[in-house]
Each structure stands twice: as C-alpha cells, then as structure tokens.
Amino acid sequence: MSLNLSRDERTKMVARWFDLIVDGYPAETARFLREQSDPFANPVGAGLREELAPILDWIVDGGDGAAVESALDRIVRIRALQDMSPSQAVSFVLILKDVHEEIAADTTAGAKGKFDSRVDGALLIAFDVFSRCRQQVYDIRVKEVRNRSLKVMERLNSWREERAGGPSTT
Amino acid sequence: MSEKSPQELIQIDLNPPRKKWMDPSVDFESRRGTWSYPGGVKSIEYMGFANPREWSPTDEDWKLPENWQQIIHDGFKERLGKYRSLRVFMETCVRCGACADKCHFFIGSGDPKNMPVLRSELLRSIYRNDFTLAGKILGAFAGGRKLTLDVLKEWFYYFFQCTECRRCSVYCPYGIDTAEVTMMARELMMLVGVNINWICEPVANCHRTGNHLGIQPHTFKDNIEFLCEELEDDLGITVNPVINKKGAEVLFIIPSADYFADPGTYTFIGYLMLFQQIGLDYTMSAYASEGGNFGLFTSHDTIKKLNYKIYHEAKRLGVKWIIGGECGHMWRVMHQYMDTMNGPTDFLEVPRSPITGTVFENARSTKMVHICEFTADLIRNKKIKLDPSRNDKYRVTFHDSCNPSRALGLFEEPRYILKNVCNNFFEMPENTIREHTFCCAGGAGLGNDENMEMRLRGGLPRGNALKHVRDAHDVNLMSCICAIDRATLPPLAEYWAPGVEISGVHELVANALVMDGETERTKNLRGESLKAETEETTDV
Ligand code: SF4
Ligand code: SF4
Numbered sequence: 197m198s199l200n201l202s203r204d205e206r207t208k209m210v211a212r213w214f215d216l217i218v219d220g221y222p223a224e225t226a227r228f229l230r231e232q233s234d235p236f237a238n239p240v241g242a243g244l245r246e247e248l249a250p251i252l253d254w255i256v257d258g259g260d261g262a263a264v265e266s267a268l269d270r271i272v273r274i275r276a277l278q279d280m281s282p283s284q285a286v287s288f289v290l291i292l293k294d295v296h297e298e299i300a301a302d303t304t305a306g307a308k309g310k311f312d313s314r315v316d317g318a319l320l321i322a323f324d325v326f327s328r329c330r331q332q333v334y335d336i337r338v339k340e341v342r343n344r345s346l347k348v349m350e351r352l353n354s355w356r357e358e359r360a361g362g363p364s365t366t
Numbered sequence: 367m368s369e370k371s372p373q374e375l376i377q378i379d380l381n382p383p384r385k386k387w388m389d390p391s392v393d394f395e396s397r398r399g400t401w402s403y404p405g406g407v408k409s410i411e412y413m414g415f416a417n418p419r420e421w422s423p424t425d426e427d428w429k430l431p432e433n434w435q436q437i438i439h440d441g442f443k444e445r446l447g448k449y450r451s452l453r454v455f456m457e458t459c460v461r462c463g464a465c466a467d468k469c470h471f472f473i474g475s476g477d478p479k480n481m482p483v484l485r486s487e488l489l490r491s492i493y494r495n496d497f498t499l500a501g502k503i504l505g506a507f508a509g510g511r512k513l514t515l516d517v518l519k520e521w522f523y524y525f526f527q528c529t530e531c532r533r534c535s536v537y538c539p540y541g542i543d544t545a546e547v548t549m550m551a552r553e554l555m556m557l558v559g560v561n562i563n564w565i566c567e568p569v570a571n572c573h574r575t576g577n578h579l580g581i582q583p584h585t586f587k588d589n590i591e592f593l594c595e596e597l598e599d600d601l602g603i604t605v606n607p608v609i610n611k612k613g614a615e616v617l618f619i620i621p622s623a624d625y626f627a628d629p630g631t632y633t634f635i636g637y638l639m640l641f642q643q644i645g646l647d648y649t650m651s652a653y654a655s656e657g658g659n660f661g662l663f664t665s666h667d668t669i670k671k672l673n674y675k676i677y678h679e680a681k682r683l684g685v686k687w688i689i690g691g692e693c694g695h696m697w698r699v700m701h702q703y704m705d706t707m708n709g710p711t712d713f714l715e716v717p718r719s720p721i722t723g724t725v726f727e728n729a730r731s732t733k734m735v736h737i738c739e740f741t742a743d744l745i746r747n748k749k750i751k752l753d754p755s756r757n758d759k760y761r762v763t764f765h766d767s768c769n770p771s772r773a774l775g776l777f778e779e780p781r782y783i784l785k786n787v788c789n790n791f792f793e794m795p796e797n798t799i800r801e802h803t804f805c806c807a808g809g810a811g812l813g814n815d816e817n818m819e820m821r822l823r824g825g826l827p828r829g830n831a832l833k834h835v836r837d838a839h840d841v842n843l844m845s846c847i848c849a850i851d852r853a854t855l856p857p858l859a860e861y862w863a864p865g866v867e868i869s870g871v872h873e874l875v876a877n878a879l880v881m882d883g884e885t886e887r888t889k890n891l892r893g894e895s896l897k898a899e900t901e902e903t904t905d906v
Contacts, residue, residue: 220376224478228467236795237467239830240476273861277823278476279397287376333399336857337818343856347628348589355592 199256199310205299206256210248213295217244217288243270255292255314261321268322269329276329286322289315388491388511390520394423399819402526402812405566410559412570413668417559423522428515434558435513439496441557445550446497451543452550456493458540459486465534465544470805471527474826479524482534482544488524489551492517522560525551527820529812530663531768531805548810553665561664565811568660572672577622577656583610586652589625590634597635600893602885605635605642607650610683614649615720617685619676619734621657621693621849624870630852632891633692633870637737640872643750643881644721648689654679657696658849662703663811670707673699677708680733687717688734692870694848695809697736698773705732722747736770738779738847741875745786751880756887757788759898760843762874763835764793765828765855766803767848777801780847780871787878792839798831808854821854822861829862836863845869 201209218229218241228238235242247267254264268289275285296311297303394401401423410418416437419429431437446453465482467473472480479485487509494501494510501510511517530545555561568578575582581589590607597603608614618641624634641648654675661668680688690696714733717726724743726735744750764784770776777800785791798804806813807824835841844855844866855868877890890896 217376221476222478224466224481225472225476228472229476232467234797236798236827236831236834237473239473239826242830274474274826277474277819277826279400284376291376332861333818333822336822336860337815340815340818340857343628348626348631351596352589352592355595356588 199307199314200302201256201300205301206249206252209292209295209299210252212299213248213252213288213292214244216291216295217248220284220288240274243274247271251289251318252292255311255318258314264318265321265325268318269325272322272325273329276326277333282323282326282330286319286326289319289322292318388506390514390516392516392519392523394519394523397523398816400527400817400823401523401820402562402564402814402817405559405561405563409563409566409570410561413566413573415559415561415566416557419559423519428519428560430515430518430558430560434518437557438513438518438554441554442493442496445553446493449550451546455486455542455547456490456497459483459490459542460540462539464537464539465542468534468537469528470531470533470807470827471529471820471824474807474823475820479520480527482528485524485528486542486544486547488517488521489547518555518558518560521551521555525555526562526812527824529768529805529807529809529824531809532772533768533802533805536772536801549662552663556665562811562814564814564817565660565663568658568811569664569668569672572656572658572660575655576651576653576675578658578660579622579626581622581626581655583652583655586625586655590650593625593631593635594638597639597891601887601889601891603639603881605638607638608648609650610652611649612682613684615647615686616649617654617676617680617683617688618648618650618691619654619657619688619693619696620650620691621696622655623658623849623853624691624693627853629856629867629869629873629892630849632873632876633852635891636870636872636874636876637691639876639879639881640741640744640750643879644744646720649683649685651679651683657690657693659696659699660811662695662699666703669699669703673704674708676704676734677711677714680711681713686715687729688714689717689737689740690734691737692847692849692872694767694769694850696769697776698769700732700734701774704734709733719743721749736774736776736779738776738783738871741872742779742782745783752787752875752878753880754787754789754878756877756890756896757874758790759890759894759896760788760874761790761792761839761841762788762843762845763791763832763841764799764871765806765832765844765846765851766799766801767846767851768803768805768809770847771803772801775801776847780845783871783875784845787874790839792835792841794831794835798827804828804831806848806851806854806858808858809850813850813854818857822858825854825858825862828855829858832859832866833863836866841866843867843869845871845874847871 218226229241232238247270250267292315293312404421407418421429469480469482491509491511492513495512500508525548528548530548532545535543571578571580587609594605594607624630659672661672710731717729717735722743729735804827807821852868859866873891
C-alpha cells in the first residue's frame with residue numbers, strides 16, 4: 197500500500213533533509229557543501245543533491261531495490277570513509293523520520309508508522325552498503341601491498357631460479 | 367543504548383562546530399588509517415637526521431629533545447632569513463578563502479583543517495606568536511599561539527595530510543603556495559625527529575644505492591633483463607637494454623617503480639621498445655637508478671644531496687644530455703631546484719634530438735628533456751610508425767599528474783601523444799584537468815598502505831571525475847605520467863570508479879609502435895588480447 201505525499205511535500209522534505217545532513221558537518225564545511233554547486237568541485241554536496249530525492253521517492257512509492265541501493269551507495273561510500281562512527285555514517289537515513297513528522301500534512305499514526313517502517317528498510321540497505329564499503333577498504337589495503345611489487349618480485353625470483361638452475365639466494 | 371536523538375547522532379565529531387580552529391588536539395588512536403608510521407631508527411641514523419628513536423603518534427610522550435620548542439623556534443628563524451618566500455607566505459595571506467575549498471583532502475574529508483588556508487594557519491599562528499610584535503603582545507587576539515606539544519601533534523597530523531600538490535596555489539590571488547608552507551613545516555619537524563617512514567626509508571635507500579627500493583646495481587641489471595626476457599617470451603620482441611655505457615649520447619633517468627612494480631613495468635618496457643626502434647644511443651645508470659627524490663618531502667639539503675647523482679652520473683658516463691621518464695615529482699625537482707642546487711653544468715650540451723634535429727630550447731639550462739617532449743617531437747616529425755588500433759580495446763582518459771602539470775606546465779605533449787596512439791580519447795571535466803587537476807592523494811610520501819583511509823578520502827574528487835567519464839564514455843583506462851600515480855591510482859579507481867585501469871603513456875605508445883621486422887601483434891604489453899573480450903567472441 198502506497199503512502200501519500202504530494203510533490204510539494206516531497207520537495208520540502210528533501211530540502212530540509214539536505215540541510216540537516218549538511219549541518220552535521222562543521223560550520224565551514226556546511227557552508228561549502230551548500231554553496232558550491234559545481235558537481236566536480238563539490239562531489240559530496242552533489243551526491244546528496246542528486247540522490248536524496250530518489251531515495252525519498254523509493255521510501256514513499258517503493259520500487260526498484262537496486263536503484264535505491266545505488267543512490268544510497270553514492271552517499272554512504274563517502275561517509276564510510278569520513279571521520280564518523282558507523283552509526284553516524286548511516287544515521288542520515290534515520291533523520292528522515294523527523295523530517296517527515298515536521299513536514300508531512302498527514303499526521304495520523306498510521307501514516308507515520310508506515311513511513312517510519314519504510315525508512316527502517318532503507319536504513320538496513322544503507323547499513324549493508326556501509327559494510328560492503330568498509331570491507332572493500334580493507335581488501336584494497338591488503339591487495340595493494342601484493343600488487344605493488346610482490347607480483348614482480350615473485351616473477352623475478354622464479355626467473356632467477358630458472359636461470360641459476362636452482363633456488364635463488366638473493 | 368544511546369540517548370542521542372537522530373539529529374544529535376548525525377553531528378560529526380571532527381572538530382565540533384563550536385570549537386575554534388586554534389584549539390589543537392588529535393586523537394591518533396581513533397583515527398588509524400589516516401596517518402603514516404614514523405621514520406624507522408635505521409633510516410634516521412643512516413641519514414644522520416635528528417632524534418632517532420622508537421615512537422608512535424599514539425604515544426602520549428613523543429620522546430622529543432628537551433629543548434624541542436627552542437630547536438623549532440631557531441630553525442624557523444633561520445629559514446625566515448634564508449627563504450624570502452616563507453616570510454612572504456607567512457605575512458601575506460588575507461584569508462580571502464579562495465583556496466579554502468580547493469584541496470582534495472578538504473573536499474573528501476569535510477575537515478576544515480584541510481582547507482589550505484587553515485593548514486598554513488597552523489604554522490602561521492606560531493609565526494605570529496614568535497616573530498611579530500602584535501603576536502608577542504596580544505597572543506591569541508592577534509591570531510598567535512604558543513608551540514605546545516598538542517600543536518606539534520596537530521602539525522604532524524595535518525602537514526602529513528598535504529600532498530604538496532599545489533592545487534590551492536593556483537587559486538590564490540597572492541600566489542601563496544601552501545605546498546611550500548608544508549615543506550617548511552616538515553623541515554621544522556625533522557629537526558626534532560618528527561617524520562614518517564614512507565619518506566625516511568626511501569631517502570636512506572636512495573642515498574645508499576641510488577633508488578628508493580634499495581636495489582643494488584646487479585639487481586637493477588637483473589630486473590631489467592628479466593623484464594626484457596618477459597617481453598621476448600610474450601610478444602617475441604627483442605630489446606637490448608643499455609646500462610652504464612660510457613660515451614652514450616643520452617642518459618636516461620627513470621623512477622624505480624617503473625622497473626619494479628606493475629603497471630609501471632609496462633611503461634618501462636615501452637620506453638625501451640621506443641629507443642630500440644629509433645636506434646637511440648642511450649644508457650641508463652645503475653647508480654642514478656631513481657628519478658624520484660623524496661628529499662623534496664624532507665628538507666632542501668636532502669633534495670640537493672639526492673639530486674646530485676644525476677649530473678654526477680652524466681659526467682662519469684660522458685653523455686651529452688639527459689632524458690627523464692614518466693616520473694612526477696622528479697620533474698618538479700628538475701624544473702625548480704636542480705639548476706640552482708647542482709647546476710648549471712658545463713659538461714653537457716643543449717639537448718638536440720638525433721632523430722629529428724629538434725633542439726629543445728626549453729631545456730637549454732638543465733639539459734634534461736621530458737620523454738613526452740621527446741616522443742611528441744618524434745610523432746610530429748613522423749619518425750615513428752604507429753597503429754593506434756592496437757589500443758582499440760581501451761577508452762582512454764588522461765590524469766594530469768600534479769607536478770608535471772602545475773610545476774612543469776606539461777599539458778599538451780602527453781595529450782598529443784595519446785591522441786596519436788589511441789583512437790578513443792576522452793577528457794575529464796575542465797575543472798579537474800590541466801592546472802586544475804586533482805591529486806591522486808598519495809604523493810609527497812603519503813602513498814603508504816597504513817594511510818589508505820586518508821588516501822581514499824582525498825581521492826574522491828579525482829575518482830568522481832573519473833567515474834563521470836567512465837559512465838558517460840565507457841572510459842576503461844586512465845593514463846598518467848607519474849610513477850607514484852601508477853601506484854596510488856589503482857586503489858583509488860577500484861573504490862571510486864571500479865572497472866578503470868591505470869597505465870603510463872609510453873605503455874600505450876609501445877602498443878601502437880610498429881617495429882621493424884615485427885610479426886603480427888595479437889597481444890598488448892600486458893599479455894592480453896588486443897581486442898576486447900566481447901568483440902573477440904563476435905569476431906570469431
Ligand atoms: S598543496 Fe594540495 S594537498 Fe596541500 S593544501 Fe594545497 S591543495 Fe591541499
Ligand atoms: S587564497 Fe591566498 S590569500 Fe586567500 S586565503 Fe588562501 S592563501 Fe590566503
């Protein structure tokens with residue numbers, strides 16, 4: 197069963213949501229995230245600007261899980277690296293409940309309950325994405341050591357062994 | 367259970383908003399992954415640097431000399447007298463903020479202390495306190511602060527979070543170069559033994575054997591012969607590497623990562639194939655076996671010491687001029703320091719390509735030509751035959767490495783080469799290339815694995831632009847002309863733009879290069895089929 201939120205309410209909610217997320221950063225950073233509109237100069241702000249609306253739409257209307265996952269990925273991938281605890285990294289999803297309470301016209305307990313449980317669904321996806329990103333960071337770190345020079349060294353050592361007709365000593 | 371409301375929960379504790387930038391304190395323990403390990407005792411002792419000891423940034427006590435504040439104060443004073451630029455940089459900033467949002471570490475981390483203006487302010491506040499009248503009298507009211515242990519810890523954290531990429535300086539109306547401020551802060555920290563191993567060890571190795579990895583001459587030769595044999599086995603192409611040949615016309619200087627780590631090795635083989643094909647009379651040196659110079663991240667004295675071997679070997683081998691390979695910060699040293707530190711030389715000639723006759727006027731003083739200038743000139747004069755279709759499986763973009771672009775102004779040559787050796791070339795957005803290029807976030811000694819979190823954070827702006835061309839044009843290869851980039855960009859791409867590989871420019875040159883007497887090529891330098899796999903199956 198779908199929730200009822202007008203375009204206007206959604207636009208207001210996205211704007212408020214954006215503000216709350218941005219205000220989680222130190223003041224100087226928040227100003228930059230808000231004011232710099234070039235997506236390549238401000239990829240963090242651009243990610244929020246472009247992805248919050250589709251995430252909200254998914255929460256309200258349901259639909260393609262893969263699409264919302266990729267929207268969440270764009271935001272969470274960044275937060276997974278910034279100086280935050282895991283709960284802070286995904287908490288931006290949760291604050292949407294407050295935003296809804298503040299802005300939605302339909303304040304009945306039924307509407308609120310439905311909305312909140314859909315937010316919980318998005319939160320769980322965000323948490324999966326977060327875990328995946330963290331795992332990737334560890335994997336990259338381990339792999340880098342090997343890729344860098346060990347690969348060449350292993351090839352070189354077996355070449356030396358072959359040349360010397362026995363195991364290399366150097 | 368946390369009592370926090372969601373709105374409280376989201377507040378990032380970087381630097382709580384109400385707290386002023388002047389209050390220092392860094393919790394190293396909780397920020398693992400964003401700082402580098404300190405310099406090892408062996409390297410520090412070997413170089414005769416100050417205060418060799420075992421220590422960790424997480425320790426309460428950093429085991430500093432008793433009079434460390436005085437040492438830094440005196441060192442600061444000496445440098446203010448010696449380098450006019452430092453005094454100007456300390457005095458001039460009007461805090462206009464033009465540089466504030468230009469640093470990749472700020473953009474990626476959101477930490478205001480990564481704004482270049484605040485990074486410099488970490489040093490400037492001490493300058494005000496110690497060397498200006500207003501600061502001495504008014505202290506914090508005049509923007510001054512005392513050099514406490516917490517301030518020093520903060521220096522360590524943030525000055526080893528600057529890759530000296532100089533992007534910020536492009537935007538400063540006064541030309542203030544925060545990279546130079548970082549260099550000075552690092553020099554001052556060196557005086558009391560506060561440094562990182564990823565710099566100290568390469569410096570010590572380089573001093574001992576001529577390259578960062580500590581490879582000795584016989585291993586250098588072995589490595590290169592091995593790579594050449596691999597080429598012969600894989601592609602049936604024979605090249606004869608020349609090492610320590612007296613009387614060769616050209617000395618060729620390369621970064622060590624090119625002959626020791628993938629994907630640099632492919633670029634290295636690319637250089638050799640090109641030289642073989644045009645019959646260049648060149649030699650490498652088993653002693654000047656490194657173009658990189660981590661002295662640049664240590665101190666001016668160390669830059670000079672490590673750079674000296676290049677002219678020394680040029681003289682010993684009796685060459686006429688020098689070609690330098692695809693190395694990044696090497697070119698900053700060559701262009702901005704070598705001539706005054708160890709040159710000008712009286713035993714070299716103005717570089718003149720023996721193949722085209724072109725005289726490289728721009729290198730009249732240093733006698734050192736960038737390989738991209740050399741190759742672009744060959745192409746322009748039609749002295750090499752190229753088959754760009756051999757790179758058709760690649761959809762290529764070009765990452766301007768910070769130093770060749772901002773320190774050397776080398777924008778067009780690599781692009782000219784790429785457009786001649788590939789059929790599919792796409793630029794990343796304007797404000798992320800040429801002098802506006804975004805750093806790989808692993809330069810200036812920060813490309814170590816313990817610092818991976820910070821590297822990936824700082825890699826966001828480059829990764830974001832790369833992802834854009836990947837999505838818009840199916841770009842699958844980012845080419846660059848820096849050995850550090852070739853090491854640091856693969857993880858960056860894996861996290862931010864998966865599916866994009868990294869290469870040097872001369873790897874692609876060699877793929878396209880038609881060599882005399884060659885048999886039909888079916889594989890590229892990586893030993894992969896020349897065609898994309900999907901094409902291959904439809905072709906058959
Ligand atoms: S030199 Fe580069 S890394 Fe350092 S502050 Fe400037 S932009 Fe940031
Ligand atoms: S752009 Fe220059 S003058 Fe302006 S804040 Fe930055 S360093 Fe200072």
